[in-house]
Amino acid sequence: MQLKGQNLVCSRGGREVFSDLNFSLSGGEALLVTGRNGAGKSSLLRLIAGLVRMAAGQLTLEGGDGEASIGEQAHYLGHQDAVKPSLSVRENLQFWARYLGSGEGVEAALEAVDLAPLGGLPAAYLSAGQRRRLSIARLAAVKRPIWLLDEPTSALDAPSQARLTALMRGHLAAGGLIVAAAHGPIGLERARELNLGPV
């Protein structure tokens, strides 16, 4: 599987965020996107996810599902958690599992982020870190080859960061791809770096 971006141009709000961007990522590889605030890290992730339109350029995925768009084969972990306070922890995850995938894998995912004991609790009672973990559980519950992570380790304490690193390593070992935006290293030693320097 290979994800390739060629001569990508992105503009948001009339401003050209980045242009002439090239990258290539194979299965089992991770790409760490760095740069100052406003350099376009989040925009790149959203562009790959299909949430932001490409002004120019090409984005191709070889070896994936030819019928589906790239966004349908990717997980997007943005700054927000997409957790509904009035649903229980389990209900929140069950919904995303059913909407994004086949609906199974919920219990195992809750175990993976250590939220299983709180499964029946309304999500309103969770702390910010716990909500982040619930968000990450989504990645464990539904199998999708591409992971687009926007500053995944922020708001996580050390044990949670370790759990996330384990999940990421497992994903890469299974042949998945990771594109992560961060200000610093996120625990993947052999990640390639793409620096979005000043425009």
Next chain:
Amino acid sequence: MNTFLALLVRDIRLSVRVGGGALMGALFFLIVVVMMPFALGPDLALLARIGPAILWLGALLASLLALDRLFATDYDDGSLDLLMMGRMPLELAVAAKAIAHWLTTALPLVIISPLLGLMLNVELRATGTLALTLLAGTPALTFIGLIGAALSVTLRRGGLLLAVLVLPLTIPVLIFGVAAANAAIIGPVPFGPPFTILCALSLGSLVLGPFAAAAALRHGLE
């Protein structure tokens, strides 16, 4: 289908659980209808004559105010991004949300409309017909309002912008809804033609609404 139902059930659950959201619309409808006689005077004959119009306007305003919440909460917590990355087309996702919204917001209005009709001195027999016209017409209000909700969610201007966008589009629904209700109560215009057109408007908006709303979301979220 499973995905469609999952979204539908989730939205219904959220609407029911978030502090009386579903009943708030019905309560607003009640209050708006109660306000009218204060402004118009207690003349029962007058109220009976314009009762159907009052009920239709009340239902329109009550549906409109609730539409604000349709996409706003999902946009605010990042769910909207994920909804666009599902295996189901965005048009269907939007339709599922609209159906959930109609079931929890508009249907209670339809159910209490006979009671409100009685308070406006509409005959008991005629209140059933009134409820039927609301039943046929409120889907159109919801699905047309869907477009306004999608347009305004990304502009972050809130409820008034939504109302300004949507109200003109709902004029045909209001005209034929009130015409059908009046025809049943007062005559002499037959009930059939306006009611049929009302149903057609609802069915048409069922298709047009999701497509337009999905397009609005895609362009707005960039």
Next chain:
Amino acid sequence: MPVIDLANPARFLSFVNRVLPWLAAATIVMFAFGLARAMNAPDDYQQGATVKIMFLHVPAAWLGMMGWGVMSVAALGTLVWRHPLADVAGKAAAPIGAAFTLICLITGSLWGRPTWGTYWVWDARLTSVLVLFLLYLGVMALYWTAEDPGRGSRAAAVLTLVGAINIPIIKFSVDWWNTLHQPASILRMGGSAVDPSILRPLLIMTGAFTLLFFTLFFAAMRNEILRRRVRAMRLMQAQSA
């Protein structure tokens, strides 16, 4: 025990648990007695037996208004005296008062149909009671939609006190407007104008309704205290995980 001790939720709960069965029993006895007397009261020469709805309608009206009075005291307790159980009291009283007001509206409507020919008429008194009902719903909305019990209670307390202005208007509305409704004939200068054979069952029914109110009220307060305990326990469970 002094009343101030009841401010402690645990002591209040044990107080309620002891008192509630007696209150409930007294309510049932009073209702049985009142309904028996009401059935034996003479028919009205104009309205026939339908006048007996009055034995439900009038007490319900008074209780609807008294409910708001209880809520107003609770509201003062929340805002002025900061009594710990005041907001529990307000939240518990609101649905009960609303229910009595609704009973008043419905029985009044059913009474009006054979008597006046319509189910509803927009005269001053009925309309004021309807407005009272809507205010009840508004206060209930504030109590029930707030996630954090404390925040919603303060807002509801303010609304309660503002709405309390409505109560005097209802009482004197019949004198202010010339309406269809039965002129005030129970409490009037120079004694009551209603025959004692109707007045006594009416007062008994009013007593029964009042006992019913307080039975439900204390039970509702107990429920709310337990509900808050569950919430606190769940919060602790989430924080310790």
